[in-house]
Amino acid sequence: MAFYADKDYTQDQEVLEKMNQVMAGNLGLGWYDARTEKIKGRPRDLRRGLTYQDLDIGSYGYSKIPEFIRDNQSMVARGSEKVGKLPDMGYVLNRKSDVWSDNVTTLYEEAKSRRWAPAVDVPWTELDRNPLPHELEAACAQLYTFLQECALVSMDFPSRWVPLVNQDLIELKSFMCAQMLDGSRLLEAFRKRALYGGAGLGRASVSAEQGLKEWLWADTYPQGSVSINLSLAGLLLAVYRHVAAFAPSRVDRRLMGYAMQDAARQVSYGLGALRYHLRHQPAQAAAMNQYLDDTEHVILALLGSPELLEPLIIISGGGLEREQVKAGRLATAKLIRLAVREYLERLEAAGLSGRPGNSRIPQAIERIQVEA
Amino acid sequence: MAVSFPSVEYFEALREKMAAHQDKFQRLGFIDTTFGVSVANNGKSRSFILEFEVYELKSVREVPSVDPRQVDFVLVGDSRVWREMIENIRRNGEADTSHDINTLAHLGEQLKIVYDSPDGHDKLYRFMESIQEFFDLTSQVDVSFNQ
Amino acid sequence: MAYLATRNFLEDKDFVDKWLYTIRTGELDLSWMKSATEKVKPHEANPRRGLTYRDLDIGNYGFSALPEKVRENRSYAPRGAEIPAGVPDSQPWVSRKSELWAFNTESYYEEAVSRQWNATTDIPWDRLESAELPETIGKALSQLMTFLTEVEMIATDTPAMWLPRLNPDFIEVKAFIAAQAMDEARHTEVFRKRALTTGWGLMQASPMNEMALKHLRDADSFSEMSVALHLVAEGNVLTMFRFSEYLSPTDVDKKIFRLVMQDEARHVGYGMQHFKYVLEHFPEKREVLHAHLDEAENISFAGAAATELTESFIILAGGGLKRENIEEGIRITTIFNLKQMQEHFERLEKCGMPERKERSKLYMMYEMGKAAAEAAGIRV
Incomplete structure (x- = not known):
């Protein structure tokens, strides 16, 4: 085991004596006059309840978190008085601009407020009353198999990093927890949808999984966040919107409606985090550009995966008839262009200017335009 | 009495219905966005700005035109498209899968989404279910078309 | 870099060509439609609870069928999906x-x-x-x-x-x-x-x-x-x-x-x-x-x-x-x-x-x- 207590406390006279003193009524009250700021937070808007924004006050506020957190490696709550020997929890994300986004508290409150439950919020049994034609249901099963792979990675990403984020960044850590739940809920919903339709699961995607692992295993949080929170989530947001727009059933439309809300929150954070990062560490822009040069091929690994592309074409066209496939491939080509355009827009808005010129993705997309 | 579309009265009527269905909107969660709606007819447009806050439509006003920099996004479309959507909602009690906001706006072929910043654009999707439920309240309002 | 995909997909001509060909021609490969996976039809056991994970505990998709030692899946594939050769190892520590x-x-x-x-x-x-x-x-x-x-x-x-x-x-x-x-x-x-x-x-x-x-x-x-x-x-x-x-x-x-x-x-x-x-x-x-x-x-x-x-x-x-x-x-x-x-x-x-x-x-x-x-x- 990596950590043992420094002694056997059941045999330690000092500890036993301390406990006995307190339980004999001799309170030391060393904490009673804690040297901390005395405040009384209250909700600014009762309809909204008491938000984290309401408590952005004095030494307790997130606005006061310094760029470099040098004085806390323990789990002490930000703003409380530190005493005694506190352990080092081994955080590696101690720089605010590596993880923070100005909208993170808003997004955390929004995530809680806009919670949903796949078990009951999707009208599953409508699929019994209105089953889809075989080829459409098979396409859905494949699509939702693919989306489960993506949701799993979206859930793993914040899980990998949250224990490494300094405890002072509590609002951000909380948002990462909300992301974990969002990821798990989408995984659940997609699995339920795939199996409920009766076609079983489809095939895992080699190209997508190879790409997803490259993104998930990024060396640093800012890089991983751009890949997972901005690139992947942005692309999935476009796919969710697309499937909702061409939804073969009300079940799919409703499901995608919820999915797009969760994904849009993730994208908003991803964009905000990159913006904050570059604003406070402008020298990182070059490194980030280089990282994107190296890893943007994953966008193609996802969009070009037959396990995504083909079901999208079938769903967009409504079936496998010649005209349906034609309509489907044209709509899917538009989706791909839309997803890439929005991806580049977000990078630009985050402060990574000139990306359209550097990126090789637009050239690939140009070829689609011509081909389609 | 029927309210005409497009008009401030139409959105006010939806606002009242929204207030009357607070349970539903609270269940869906906070909705904090300000967006524009623009309805074009014969080369002219009527534009509105809708400001949502917490669970409510806080205000609606008609404006000569919507500056995308002042709002999160603008839903722009021909009156024919809007009318078809409204009639569909009134017929079905809610928009069917071909007439919801996302479907109409997705590829920009019926409604267009105009925005200045991707942050604002993404809010359409962050609050999509609430926005759709808001428009679906049209099923409870008598609407006439004045264009 | 902590992990590199086995290919750079932008530089993989076969992959790119196949992608473009599919979009251009609409000729779909559809091999995924023949996935050797089980076809099941779950039902809501209790409609008031909706569709639960327990309702999906069917055949080899179910948690009841999980073996004591998971040997077949180490990727990001959902349980029960067909897993082709070439998917990466997600490096799980716990497979028991x-x-x-x-x-x-x-x-x-x-x-x-x-x-x-x-x-x-x-x-x-x-x-x-x-x-x-x-x-x-x-x-x-x-x-x-x-x-x-x-x-x-x-x-x-x-x-x-x-x-x-x-x-x-x-x-x-x-x-x-x-x-x-x-x-x-x-x-x-x-x-x-x-x-x-x-x-x-x-x-x-x-x-x-x-x-x-x-x-x-x-x-x-x-x-x-x-x-x-x-x-x-x-x-x-x-x-x-x-x-x-x-x-x-x-x-x-x-x-x-x-x-x-x-x-x-x-x-x-x-x-x-x-x-x-x-x-x-x-x-x-x-x-x-x-x-x-x-x-x-x-x-x-x-x-x-x-x-x-x-x-x-x-x-x-x-x-x-x-x-x-x-x-x-x-x-x-x-x-x-x-x-x-x-x-x-x-x-x-x-x-x-x-x-x-x-x-x-x-x-x-x-x-x-x-x-x-x-x-x-x-x-x-």
């Missing part, structure tokens, strides 16, 4: 079912999703405007909340750390952990919010309890982590929440403790069911878990010496700092301390480790404490 499974895992997850609450809107914060507490009580409450704020996030960090290490076939356990992480974030939030609405702000950190947090975080295996976190630590905290609800000075505080109690009971429930499962299905692990419990109980005992917590508890329990308040506070706190230990051993016994009492130093301390309490006229 008995190392993480709990009876009813899927139900704990569904319950968690269904019973999500919101610390911002589900607590009647506005009522605090008219709830002015005496200084002693306000400070004691703030100190208790400071402690709880400090410890809750460990129950996020620790299981979260394990989540990506679990084989993706264990979807339901991963989902449960994700839900737990959110529960704990909400607990941290609600306690922080309450501390910052007392008028006294946060109070003092607890070094003794911080050591316990470090211990929780650094377990060697998921099972050991779970026994220390879900059973020992959260079991103790659950007892504390029940007492805190009883001692709450306002109805707002009562509401807070009732809500967090629900979540905590779920986590303890998972911990118990996992402990039972691992003892039944992986008997060789028993000694390892005993050894881990030796450490966990030592640290749990040390927690009682965290005077900033005990003292604030005494004050809240007794209602103030006068002599008679303190006496009453000590009486209740003694009951609380003993109850925590008693319930801990009851849980272990119920899960199939009745012999724990014989080797546990904590149990010895419990018996001594109980005898002393009874001698002082305190009945547990």
Whole structure:
């Protein structure tokens, strides 16, 4: 085991004596006059309840978190008085601009407020009353198999990093927890949808999984966040919107409606985090550009995966008839262009200017335009 | 009495219905966005700005035109498209899968989404279910078309 | 770079050409349509519950069919999908079912999703405007909340750390952990919010309890982590929440403790069911878990010496700092301390480790404490 207590406390006279003193009524009250700021937070808007924004006050506020957190490696709550020997929890994300986004508290409150439950919020049994034609249901099963792979990675990403984020960044850590739940809920919903339709699961995607692992295993949080929170989530947001727009059933439309809300929150954070990062560490822009040069091929690994592309074409066209496939491939080509355009827009808005010129993705997309 | 579309009265009527269905909107969660709606007819447009806050439509006003920099996004479309959507909602009690906001706006072929910043654009999707439920309240309002 | 895909897809001509060809011609390969996967048709067993994970426990998609050792899937593929050659290894550390499974895992997850609450809107914060507490009580409450704020996030960090290490076939356990992480974030939030609405702000950190947090975080295996976190630590905290609800000075505080109690009971429930499962299905692990419990109980005992917590508890329990308040506070706190230990051993016994009492130093301390309490006229 990596950590043992420094002694056997059941045999330690000092500890036993301390406990006995307190339980004999001799309170030391060393904490009673804690040297901390005395405040009384209250909700600014009762309809909204008491938000984290309401408590952005004095030494307790997130606005006061310094760029470099040098004085806390323990789990002490930000703003409380530190005493005694506190352990080092081994955080590696101690720089605010590596993880923070100005909208993170808003997004955390929004995530809680806009919670949903796949078990009951999707009208599953409508699929019994209105089953889809075989080829459409098979396409859905494949699509939702693919989306489960993506949701799993979206859930793993914040899980990998949250224990490494300094405890002072509590609002951000909380948002990462909300992301974990969002990821798990989408995984659940997609699995339920795939199996409920009766076609079983489809095939895992080699190209997508190879790409997803490259993104998930990024060396640093800012890089991983751009890949997972901005690139992947942005692309999935476009796919969710697309499937909702061409939804073969009300079940799919409703499901995608919820999915797009969760994904849009993730994208908003991803964009905000990159913006904050570059604003406070402008020298990182070059490194980030280089990282994107190296890893943007994953966008193609996802969009070009037959396990995504083909079901999208079938769903967009409504079936496998010649005209349906034609309509489907044209709509899917538009989706791909839309997803890439929005991806580049977000990078630009985050402060990574000139990306359209550097990126090789637009050239690939140009070829689609011509081909389609 | 029927309210005409497009008009401030139409959105006010939806606002009242929204207030009357607070349970539903609270269940869906906070909705904090300000967006524009623009309805074009014969080369002219009527534009509105809708400001949502917490669970409510806080205000609606008609404006000569919507500056995308002042709002999160603008839903722009021909009156024919809007009318078809409204009639569909009134017929079905809610928009069917071909007439919801996302479907109409997705590829920009019926409604267009105009925005200045991707942050604002993404809010359409962050609050999509609430926005759709808001428009679906049209099923409870008598609407006439004045264009 | 920590991982590089086996190909750069932008430079993979065959891949790009096939993609473009598909879009240009609409000639679909459709080989995925022939996936050798099972066709099933789940139903909602109870429409009021909707479609649950238990409803999907069918054929080889189901959790019941999970083998003790997952050998076939190490990728990101969902359980039951066709897995082609070439998918990457997700590098799971835990691929043995008995190392993480709990009876009813899927139900704990569904319950968690269904019973999500919101610390911002589900607590009647506005009522605090008219709830002015005496200084002693306000400070004691703030100190208790400071402690709880400090410890809750460990129950996020620790299981979260394990989540990506679990084989993706264990979807339901991963989902449960994700839900737990959110529960704990909400607990941290609600306690922080309450501390910052007392008028006294946060109070003092607890070094003794911080050591316990470090211990929780650094377990060697998921099972050991779970026994220390879900059973020992959260079991103790659950007892504390029940007492805190009883001692709450306002109805707002009562509401807070009732809500967090629900979540905590779920986590303890998972911990118990996992402990039972691992003892039944992986008997060789028993000694390892005993050894881990030796450490966990030592640290749990040390927690009682965290005077900033005990003292604030005494004050809240007794209602103030006068002599008679303190006496009453000590009486209740003694009951609380003993109850925590008693319930801990009851849980272990119920899960199939009745012999724990014989080797546990904590149990010895419990018996001594109980005898002393009874001698002082305190009945547990």
